[in-house]
Amino acid sequence: xxxxxxxxxxxxxxxxxxxxxxxxxxxxxxxxxxxxxxxxxxxxxxxxxxxxxxxxxxxxxxxxxxxxxxxxxxxxxxxxxxxxxxxxxxxxxxxxxxxxxxxxxxxxxxxxxxxxxxxxxxxxxxxxxxxxxxxxxxxxxxxxxxxxxxxxxxxxxxxxxxxxxxxxxxxxxxxxxxxxxxxxxxxxxxxxxxxxxxxxxxxxxxxxxxxxxxxxxxxxxxxxxxxxxxxxxxxxxxxxxxxxxxxxxxxxxxxxxxxxxxxxxxxxxxxxxxxxxxxxxxxxxxxxxxxxxxxxxxxxxxxxxxxxxxxxxxxxxxxxxxxxxxxxxxxxxxxxxxxxxxxxxxxxxxxxxxxxxxxxxxxxxxxxxxxxxxxxxxxxxxxxxxxxxxxxxxxxxxxxxxxxxxxxxxxxxxxxxxxxxxxxxxxxxxxxxxxxxxxxxxxxxxxxxxxxxxxxxxxxxxxxxxxxxxxxxxxxxxxxxxxxxxxxxxxxxxxxxxxxxxxxxxxxxxxxxxxxxxxxxxxxxxxxxxxxxxxxxxxxxxxxxxxxxxxxxxxxxxxxxxxxxxxxxxxxxxxxxxxxxxxxxxxxxxxxxxxxxxxxxxxxxxxxxxxxxxxxxxxxxxxxxxxxxxxxxxxxxxxxxxxxxxxxxxxxxxxxxxxxxxxxxxxxxxxxxxxxxxxxxxxxxxxxxxxxxxxxxxxxxxxxxxxxxxxxxxxxxxxxxxxxxxxxxxxxxxxxxxxxxxxxxxxxxxxxxxxxxxxxxxxxxxxxxxxxxxxxxxxxxxxxxxxxxxxxxxxxxxxxxxxxxxxxxxxxxxxxxxxxxxxxxxxxxxxxxxxxxxxxxxxxxxxxxxxxxxxxxxxxxxxxx
Numbered sequence: 018x019x020x021x022x023x024x025x026x027x028x029x030x031x032x033x034x035x036x037x038x039x040x041x042x043x044x045x046x047x048x049x050x051x052x053x054x055x056x057x058x059x060x061x062x063x064x065x066x067x068x069x070x071x072x073x074x075x076x077x078x079x080x081x082x083x084x085x086x087x088x089x090x091x092x093x094x095x096x097x098x099x100x101x102x103x104x105x106x107x108x109x110x111x112x113x114x115x116x117x118x119x120x121x122x123x124x125x126x127x128x129x130x131x132x133x134x135x136x137x138x139x140x141x142x143x144x145x146x147x148x149x150x151x152x153x154x155x156x157x158x159x160x161x162x163x164x165x166x167x168x169x170x171x172x173x174x175x176x177x178x179x180x181x182x183x184x185x186x187x188x189x190x191x192x193x194x195x196x197x198x199x200x201x202x203x204x205x206x207x208x209x210x211x212x213x214x215x216x217x218x219x220x221x222x223x224x225x226x227x228x229x230x231x232x233x234x235x236x237x238x239x240x241x242x243x244x245x246x247x248x249x250x251x252x253x254x255x256x257x258x259x260x261x262x263x264x265x266x267x268x269x270x271x272x273x274x275x276x277x278x279x280x281x282x283x284x285x286x287x288x289x290x291x292x293x294x295x296x297x298x299x300x301x302x303x304x305x306x307x308x309x310x311x312x313x314x315x316x317x318x319x320x321x322x323x324x325x326x327x328x329x330x331x332x333x334x335x336x337x338x339x340x341x342x343x344x345x346x347x348x349x350x351x352x353x354x355x356x357x358x359x360x361x362x363x364x365x366x367x368x369x370x371x372x373x374x375x376x377x378x379x380x381x382x383x384x385x386x387x388x389x390x391x392x393x394x395x396x397x398x399x400x401x402x403x404x405x406x407x408x409x410x411x412x413x414x415x416x417x418x419x420x421x422x423x424x425x426x427x428x429x430x431x432x433x434x435x436x437x438x439x440x441x442x443x444x445x446x447x448x449x450x451x452x453x454x455x456x457x458x459x460x461x462x463x464x465x466x467x468x469x470x471x472x473x474x475x476x477x478x479x480x481x482x483x484x485x486x487x488x489x490x491x492x493x494x495x496x497x498x499x500x501x502x503x504x505x506x507x508x509x510x511x512x513x514x515x516x517x518x519x520x521x522x523x524x525x526x527x528x529x530x531x532x533x534x535x536x537x538x539x540x541x542x543x544x545x546x547x548x549x550x551x552x553x554x555x556x557x558x559x560x561x562x563x564x565x566x567x568x569x570x571x572x573x574x575x576x577x578x579x580x581x582x583x584x585x586x587x588x589x590x591x592x593x594x595x596x597x598x599x600x601x602x603x604x605x606x607x608x609x610x611x612x613x614x615x616x617x618x619x620x621x622x623x624x625x626x627x628x629x630x631x632x633x634x635x636x637x638x639x640x641x642x643x644x645x646x647x648x649x650x651x652x653x654x655x656x657x658x659x660x661x662x663x664x665x666x667x668x669x670x671x672x673x674x675x676x677x678x679x680x681x682x683x684x685x686x687x688x689x690x691x692x693x694x695x696x697x698x699x700x701x702x703x704x705x706x707x708x709x710x711x712x713x714x715x716x717x718x719x720x721x722x723x724x725x726x727x728x729x730x731x732x733x734x735x736x737x738x739x740x741x742x743x744x745x746x747x748x749x750x751x752x753x754x755x756x757x758x759x760x761x762x763x764x765x766x767x768x769x770x771x772x773x774x775x776x777x778x779x780x781x782x783x784x785x786x787x788x789x790x791x792x793x794x795x796x797x798x799x800x801x802x803x804x805x806x807x808x809x810x811x812x813x814x815x816x817x818x819x820x821x822x823x824x825x826x827x828x829x830x831x832x833x834x835x836x837x838x839x840x841x842x843x844x845x846x847x848x849x850x851x852x853x854x855x856x857x858x859x860x861x862x863x864x865x866x867x868x869x870x871x872x873x874x875x876x877x878x879x880x881x882x
């Protein structure tokens with residue numbers, strides 16, 4: 018931690034002993050933190066014995082996950098924890114771009130190597146290094162993601178080499194090691210270099226490990242776009258490879274890519290977009306945030322300064338950071354905005370990848386917003402058990418998946434290290450407990466397909482072992498308990514360890530110094546100075562707690578109910594054409610019956626005709642606007658199905674609105690080629706006039722729809738690439754656009770989960786010519802119309818007490834009665850008026866003021882209106 022903070026000062030600060038200053042600052046931080054413990058009012062203190070128990074639990078969890086991979090999956094890239102077997106690319110159903118991480122190079126083993134050292138499993142580490150040298154090949158004929166291969170495999174090899182070299186220098190083990198992992202890293206680096214063969218210097222998103230990019234056998238090289246993070250997350254691994262190997266070519270290419278992204282920033286806002294054209298440098302998607310698509314670009318600017326000591330990276334980061342805090346940060350939220358018009362939010366949800374950002378803010382020394390956003394994220398995890406892949410600004414689930422991502426644990430670790438506040442140990446403990454309770458399975462840990470249902474997904478990504486267990490273990494360990502001095506290293510975005518001594522012991526290669534350009538910007542406390550304890554903890558040992566308390570009940574979880582005081586409101590019930598209940602509903606008021614104790618002066622009378630004073634307990638609240646998803650269907654209508662096979666589908670928020678098409682859209686289905694439809698369609702002649710079937714993944718739904726519409730399709734059925742997903746266990750959702758206008762898309766679009774999609778594709782393979790009908794579920798052929806619930810219009814008139822007494826009521830009447838515990842709507846028949854008892858029909862009034870059937874009444878007994 019000290020060494021991270023060293024680099025947050027300027028060159029003069031560095032030369033004058035910023036490192037010494039920060040060591041003193043950390044000592045002060047420790048004293049402040051210890052003092053804060055004694056003052057802590059939350060009862061969060063954790064004894065050393067408790068920490069040991071939790072740390073041992075983390076080690077046992079790691080052993081279960083890593084042991085399951087080695088037992089059931091190795092040498093495959095990943096473990097399938099529900100199937101208890103390895104995931105080998107080409108032998109399992111294609112999952113789209115997710116599979117681009119898999120290169121048949123034992124991904125999980127390489128990604129886990131330096132985790133073994135951190136957890137002090139040195140025998141297992143030595144054995145794993147030997148397995149890597151013996152079994153792993155890097156020349157496979159496989160198309161892989163440049164970004165994922167860099168951070169997971171190249172970073173894993175470099176981190177493991179650094180650890181091996183350290184252990185060898187100590188003289189206790191690894192004496193046989195001769196830099197074999199570094200040689201493998203160099204080989205992999207050279208296999209990634211062809212991706213940088215573009216006119217702009219931005220890399221292609223994919224590369225063939227054997228044939229490169231432009232080779233006729235490469236099966237790639239047609240891509241024109243890449244994400245900002247994909248191009249901007251190369252510098253740590255490539256620079257480390259250059260400085261460890263002495264070959265400058267890697268660092269040069271990574272620096273060039275960062276230069277292009279910096280030059281292409283929007284000069285007015287200093288923000289960058291999400292997707293950029295690799296050939297001309299034009300922005301393809303202009304939404305800007307700190308989550309998916311951009312996240313690690315900002316992270317690597319800061320960490321490149323820490324690792325390499327090049328001041329230009331800090332200056333660029335500070336410019337971007339000022340823009341983020343001005344436009345994107347709306348504490349505790351981090352919203353996406355339009356880079357050219359940053360005052361406009363482009364979506365109402367956040368993705369889970371932004372959970373890394375509080376940790377990055379800690380590195381900069383900006384603790385207050387880090388604490389705010391982290392607390393918001395913690396409240397979301399308490400509400401949903403895990404952080405959903407995406408959630409709305411009202412903290413409802415947008416995408417329910419949870420892939421065991423480590424970013425929230427990462428930020429928790431940084432905040433604990435910066436503050437020493439045991440509150441964050443309790444947060445870490447909750448992560449451990451939830452993983453064991455809701456993700457653990459007999460063969461490892463399984464991703465959660467939907468946090469609302471708790472169903473599992475048959476995947477355990479390598480980053481779970483590479484990152485999650487590092488951060489959790491370090492959180493509950495003292496420095497003396499670790500086999501290495503963790504402060505001598507910086508974490509890559511995949512939590513691989515690179516020594517910060519690279520900038521001094523390994524000087525830059527020839528021609529790799531970036532010219533420092535003075536950038537005009539508004540400076541703040543942390544722009545060019547070492548963080549101050551007075552700023553981090555301004556005379557308040559409970560600094561972090563006072564910030565957190567403002568967001569403690571952000572999502573409503575754990576909030577005690579405090580009834581609002583009784584208030585009088587005046588309801589003008591005349592000349593408005595609204596019935597009383599509907600009038601209240603239009604005001605957003607929900608009624609709670611009053612008991613006698615709360616009614617106060619019941620003798621009050623109306624002051625003039627038509628206006629009445631009613632005393633009630635009223636709660637004015639903004640009811641959450643739950644997204645209404647209208648179920649659609651894909652109905653197979655050609656022989657031999659004849660409408661009997663009906664597949665539940667989800668709609669889209671763009672394209673043709675099928676609810677407005679009386680008879681739906683009919684057509685023959687044709688599988689798109691390429692199946693992901695993320696580029697020009699090869700079988701456009703076959704698709705013309707038909708309904709296309711395409712696989713989810715690789716690009717946005719809107720991009721696929723445009724390519725298929727251009728090819729002449731009259732509709733599109735998207736099939737989920739997540740194996741085993743189905744409409745019975747996973748809630749339907751509406752497909753969304755790409756952040757830009759989708760008015761040009763006029764096709765009807767529906768989405769099938771994997772299991773329903775398998776039925777459709779199997780039918781196509783067997784019968785070749787299959788006609789389907791796309792329409793809302795309620796309109797499917799042969800579907801009996803649902804009986805509409807009986808409703809009645811009720812006109813209420815307020816009468817003075819006794820006004821109706823003695824008057825004869827003609828025909829049945831309804832009496833509206835306020836009683837102590839509920840509101841009753843009671844039918845009064847003619848016989849009852851004459852004194853004969855009839856059965857009562859009761860209905861309760863919900864807080865939305867809808868009439869609902871009581872559980873004690875048979876609906877068949879409800880009289881017709």
